[in-house]
Amino acid sequence: MKKRVVALYGSPGSGKGTQANLxxxxxxxxxxxTGKYIEQLVHNPALRKSPVIKRERRFFDxxxxxxxxxxxxxxRAQTRRFAKAGLSIVLSGSPRTLYEAKNLIPELEKLYGRKNIKFFSLEVPKDDAVKxxxxxxxxxxxGAIIIDLGYRLRRCPICKGKLVRRTLDxxxxxxxxxxxxxxxxxxxxxFVRKRGYRVVKIDGRPLPEKVFSSISKRL
Structure with missing residues (x-):
């Protein structure tokens, strides 16, 4: 099967992580x-004294x-590893800035081919995303994302792991x-439209299964 790249965009709380997991x-x-990857890096106790990590932790937190x-x-280093291994990747919210996009997307094109790269934007009203x-x-x-609907769960219903809240939320x-x-x-x-790509808008309000179905039909 051909290797592909899917880039999922959306505001915080739009469901990028859930859909990427699916x-x-x-x-x-x-x-x-990339968000979790950076979070683990900037909060790694072994790196806490690094001036660069201190700077990035302030930004992140x-x-x-x-x-x-x-x-x-x-x-860039991680995507090269994935491509070399012949793996398809889904990026949730990355690249996050125009600088990153201008430098990363051309490389993804070389690694995966333009026809094998898709961009999606999950559209969710701000009030809903904040909630x-x-x-x-x-x-x-x-790593499952659980929405607390008042059941006050302490353990993950999937694997029984401990549920935690992100400091960012x-x-x-x-x-x-x-x-x-x-x-x-x-x-x-x-930027990506000018390069000839379409950013497919997906209604992110329905249940995850329906959102996933909408994305799958457009892959």
Whole structure:
């Protein structure tokens, strides 16, 4: 089967991670979650004294996007590894800035071919996305995203792992994250369109299964 790249975009809480996980589970993609990758890196106790990590941790924890050149270096290295292994990848929210896009997308074209790269944007009203962020939890074991609907779950219903909340999911930080998405990530859409790609808009409001069905039909 041909190797492919799917880039999922959307504001915080739009469901990018959930849909990327479904593509991984059901379609054989590798989900490269750059947000989680960076989060683990900047909060790695072994790296806490690094001046670069300290700088990036301040950006990350306050809702700002990390330094584009620093992020690009890591993402480029990882995507090269995936391509060399013959793996299809789904990127949830990456590249996140125009600088990253201008440098990463041409390389993805060389590694995977233009015809094998797809861009999707999950469209969710801001109020709905904010609510999702404020009530969601993450499984510390399998990475599943669980929306707390009042059941007060302590364990993941999938693997029984401990559920945790991200430090980013608070109102103050969310304001900045939405601003960063609007100001620094959305301009990527015009860039990829000028390169001949279509950014497929998907209604992200329905249940995950229906959203996944909409994406699958357009792969």
């Amino acid at each position: 593509l991984a589970y059901r379609c054989g993609f590798v989900h490269f979650d 306050t809702g700002y996007l990390c330094t584009p050149s620093w992020v690009l270096k890591m993402v 999702r962020n404020l009530v969601r939890e993450w499984c510390s074991v399998c 608070n109102r103050k930080t969310l304001v900045r994250r939405f601003e960063e998405y609007d100001e620094r990530t959305k301009p990527i859409f015009d």
